[in-house]
Amino acid sequence: MTTATHYETLQLSESGGIATLALNRPEKRNAMNPRLMDELLHALDEIEAGPCGVMVLTGSGHAFCSGMDIDHLKTLVARSPKDHMLDSRQIARLMRRIYDFPKPTIAAVNGAAIAGGAGLVSVCDMAWAVPEAKFGYTEVRIGFIPAVVSAFLVAQLGDRMAREILLTGRIFKADEALKLGLINGIVDAAELMPHVAKTAQAILANSPGSVRGTKKLLSYFSAARLDHALEQAVEANAGIRSQPDFLEGVSSFLENRAPDWPSRK
Numbered sequence: 094m095t096t097a098t099h100y101e102t103l104q105l106s107e108s109g110g111i112a113t114l115a116l117n118r119p120e121k122r123n124a125m126n127p128r129l130m131d132e133l134l135h136a137l138d139e140i141e142a143g144p145c146g147v148m149v150l151t152g153s154g155h156a157f158c159s160g161m162d163i164d165h166l167k168t169l170v171a172r173s174p175k176d177h178m179l180d181s182r183q184i185a186r187l188m189r190r191i192y193d194f195p196k197p198t199i200a201a202v203n204g205a206a207i208a209g210g211a212g213l214v215s216v217c218d219m220a221w222a223v224p225e226a227k228f229g230y231t232e233v234r235i236g237f238i239p240a241v242v243s244a245f246l247v248a249q250l251g252d253r254m255a256r257e258i259l260l261t262g263r264i265f266k267a268d269e270a271l272k273l274g275l276i277n278g279i280v281d282a283a284e285l286m287p288h289v290a291k292t293a294q295a296i297l298a299n300s301p302g303s304v305r306g307t308k309k310l311l312s313y314f315s316a317a318r319l320d321h322a323l324e325q326a327v328e329a330n331a332g333i334r335s336q337p338d339f340l341e342g343v344s345s346f347l348e349n350r351a352p353d354w355p356s357r358k
Contacts, residue, residue, distance in 0.1 A: 098139055102129040104153065105136050111293045112145035119154025124162035125209045127180070130187050137190055146301060147293040148194065150217060151201035157226065158210025167347065170340055174331065181330035185241050185323045192216040192245060193312045195305055197296050201289045202226045202276065207264070212242035215249060219292070220276040222267045223285055228275065229264035236342025236352070240330040244322035248315065250274060
């Protein structure tokens with residue numbers, strides 16, 4: 094196994110044609126912040142340019158990714174509309190980059206995948222999870238909109254189930270994620286990475302040109318729809334951040350209290 098470029102928030106290693114990219118903020122349950130998202134984009138460039146044929150995305154510690162970092166969340170309420178638009182575009186760029194990545198991607202979900210973490214699972218080509226993993230697109234709970242991920246999730250789960258999951262913002266377990274089609278299977282923790290590696294090796298045994306061509310074609314099928322949907326999603330993502338419900342949602346979350354939604358009055 095070889096270790097690639099050093100990152101502050103990630104661990105990237107390569108072995109047997111597989112690049113394993115681990116979110117590495119275990120003390121924060123691998124929560125996302127601008128540095129992590131920026132490093133993810135750089136790491137994806139490194140993996141694409143390198144010799145590995147499959148990328149595995151996982152988390153360090155006991156969580157896959159718990160969503161947005163609380164410290165970053167605190168800063169959002171004071172940002173300008175321009176800042177919100179730039180941040181929204183970065184999220185959309187990251188999700189689209191993984192979805193359209195020219196090499197197969199596998200999510201090894203080692204624990205909770207919430208909000209943006211569930212989004213990362215959604216945009217990988219396939220995913221396996223441990224039995225105790227939990228999932229949830231919880232943005233509506235804090236007055237936010239799951240805008241970017243919805244562009245991908247509707248096609249993945251179907252309109253009816255995507256609506257239920259996104260509008261309730263509920264947390265659900267791995268067995269339901271499997272029934273929904275969000276993940277491909279459930280594997281005990283000790284077998285998660287070996288199972289994912291076995292799947293990756295099965296992909297690597299195929300024609301590299303055929304695999305690349307298949308991925309390119311699959312991206313082409315959804316390109317026009319995603320181009321339009323993500324532009325609308327970015328605007329919705331940025332716009333909601335200046336709304337009273339978002340400000341109240343963030344405040345109530347940080348203060349560990351029930352929200353008093355202004356739009357209900």
